[in-house]
Amino acid sequence: MSYMDKIQILQQKQLLVKNLLESPFKLEQLTNENIGLSNIIHDKNLYRPQLALTGYIGLFNHKQIQIFGHTECFYLRDMPLEQRIKAFKNIAQFPIPCIILTNNLVLDKELIDIANDSGIAVFKTSYNTTKTQFLLSEFLDDQFSPQAVVHGSFVDVYGIGILFVGRSGIGKSEIALDLIERGHRLVADDVVMLTKKRESLIMGTGTSLVKHFMEIRGLGIIDIRQMFGVRSIRYQKRLEIIVELLEWNRDDDYTRIGLDEEATNIMGVEISTVKLPIFPGKNITVIAEVIAINYLLRTYGYNAAKIFSDNLAVQIQQNKEPGSAFADQRHISYFQADNE
Amino acid sequence: MIEREVKIVNRAGLHTRPAAALVKIASKFNSEVTLIKGDFAINAKSIIGVMTLAAEKGSRLIVQVDGDDENTAIDEICKLFDSGFGED
Numbered sequence: 290m291s292y293m294d295k296i297q298i299l300q301q302k303q304l305l306v307k308n309l310l311e312s313p314f315k316l317e318q319l320t321n322e323n324i325g326l327s328n329i330i331h332d333k334n335l336y337r338p339q340l341a342l343t344g345y346i347g348l349f350n351h352k353q354i355q356i357f358g359h360t361e362c363f364y365l366r367d368m369p370l371e372q373r374i375k376a377f378k379n380i381a382q383f384p385i386p387c388i389i390l391t392n393n394l395v396l397d398k399e400l401i402d403i404a405n406d407s408g409i410a411v412f413k414t415s416y417n418t419t420k421t422q423f424l425l426s427e428f429l430d431d432q433f434s435p436q437a438v439v440h441g442s443f444v445d446v447y448g449i450g451i452l453f454v455g456r457s458g459i460g461k462s463e464i465a466l467d468l469i470e471r472g473h474r475l476v477a478d479d480v481v482m483l484t485k486k487r488e489s490l491i492m493g494t495g496t497s498l499v500k501h502f503m504e505i506r507g508l509g510i511i512d513i514r515q516m517f518g519v520r521s522i523r524y525q526k527r528l529e530i531i532v533e534l535l536e537w538n539r540d541d542d543y544t545r546i547g548l549d550e551e552a553t554n555i556m557g558v559e560i561s562t563v564k565l566p567i568f569p570g571k572n573i574t575v576i577a578e579v580i581a582i583n584y585l586l587r588t589y590g591y592n593a594a595k596i597f598s599d600n601l602a603v604q605i606q607q608n609k610e611p612g613s614a615f616a617d618q619r620h621i622s623y624f625q626a627d628n629e
Numbered sequence: 630m631i632e633r634e635v636k637i638v639n640r641a642g643l644h645t646r647p648a649a650a651l652v653k654i655a656s657k658f659n660s661e662v663t664l665i666k667g668d669f670a671i672n673a674k675s676i677i678g679v680m681t682l683a684a685e686k687g688s689r690l691i692v693q694v695d696g697d698d699e700n701t702a703i704d705e706i707c708k709l710f711d712s713g714f715g716e717d
Contacts, residue, residue, distance in 0.1 A: 297668070297669070297670040298668075299668050299669070300667075300668045438669060438670065438671070440671065440672040440675060440678060456661075457656070457672055457674035457675055458656070458674065478677065479675045479677035479678050479681075480671060480675075480677060480678050480681045496681050498680065498681055498683060499677050499680075499681055502677065503677070504675070504676050504677050510676070510677070
């Protein structure tokens, strides 16, 4: 069984309106304090309630965050107060999570009062509508993304995110430490949190408690950031390769050529996987660097296993005449006189 | 694989020393030992992992043990929790 089978998918935590206030946007609350802050945001999409304000509530999606841009605000502004209240009530009658006004737009006191009474938070932001929608979507996308926790060490090696997994005590942290010593950067040790950002993208980070602390057996807890400086760490990294450390077993089958790539499925994303047998005297750190460089080469279009295999096929073609096999095998045709 | 629910009874919760004691016992066994709090599951042989749970007094955890010595392992681990790690 692979260690990655035990990956723990986290339940989605509930996103509340007040979490928007902790997010990086500068939202200013126009409704009274505590009004609507505990409303749950069920949907990551945003809604422009133009048609709903006119009274057509047929397809109105009240579970989404409502964005009021110039269109909505000017539509409301250009009608008498009585009608304005009626139009606003068209949407305020629903349990919507919150309303966000863009471009620093404001609503009349009467409308804010209705929102207060209905328990709907109203915010304003200085960003324009397009920017607001972009930033909010990015934030909501992240909040609604599937997440998982995995036991391993996550290191950036030459810009490639390598996650080391394997049974406890096999030496994941020691390999990470060795890589840091050689100038690579630690993302997280022991507890790695993975988030699916897009269809084929998994990002990894540590936990807020552990940060870049690390346990080395026989030594205790050390702080990588303090010891090796800020250039030895990073907060987040795309997961690109999983290296599974295994005790060497004579009967197991390990990759010898590398023509067929193995992959592990994590939350629906295929991540390239290397199964690495370890034994005393084997330098995993150097192999990890080679794995990263090889991955880079493949990304840039050079596949060593494929080139070698093609060369062999050519050689076999040329060797059709019996007896010619070994005579031409020497890499250089003659040794030069310097004998160096 | 067997699992059992345990409760943190000592006042200070699962802080550094209890975590170290737990990891020490869990590491004695061949079995895989997993500790689950809510939906957060960690390897009980990793001290950093155990401390990540930040389990406070009164919180309930699930101990999951899988391996050839799972019965002895779960007994010893649960005994440690029940004793409050020797603290009040």
